Amino acid sequence: RGLRVADVAKRKSDVKVDVQIAGKPNTRASTPVVTAKAWTAEGIVGVDFEFETELREYVAGDVVEFVVKDGYTILGRNTLTDEQLEDGFVGELHLTHAGHGYDEAFLKVKVSR
DSSP states (O other), X not given: OOEEOSBTTTTEEEEEEEEXXXXXXXXXXXXXXXXXXOOSTTOEEOOOOOOOOOOTTOOTTXXXXXXXXXXXXXXXXXXXXXHHHBTBEEEEEEOBSOOTTOOOOEEEEEEOO
């Protein structure tokens, strides 16, 4: 929620989420691309995904990265550390690198161990 519009002219973003173990690019998994239209005058979009994957190479000490994108344009990112994942994680990640003026971008995730 709270993502910026990547295609300003069409007021939409073609959003996907990449998730991987940091430093292990071969573990990357991606959601399908979902097109979202801006629902506010400020050009903010919200997208719902139902996506499940397994990071088989995860070991203690790893960090899991989440990157929200429109093509090659990053709409936000964040990570979960091994400590945060110890008992699993359910909640919203405040996305960094969301763009100037888009300080309220979030990704809701559920991670089980």
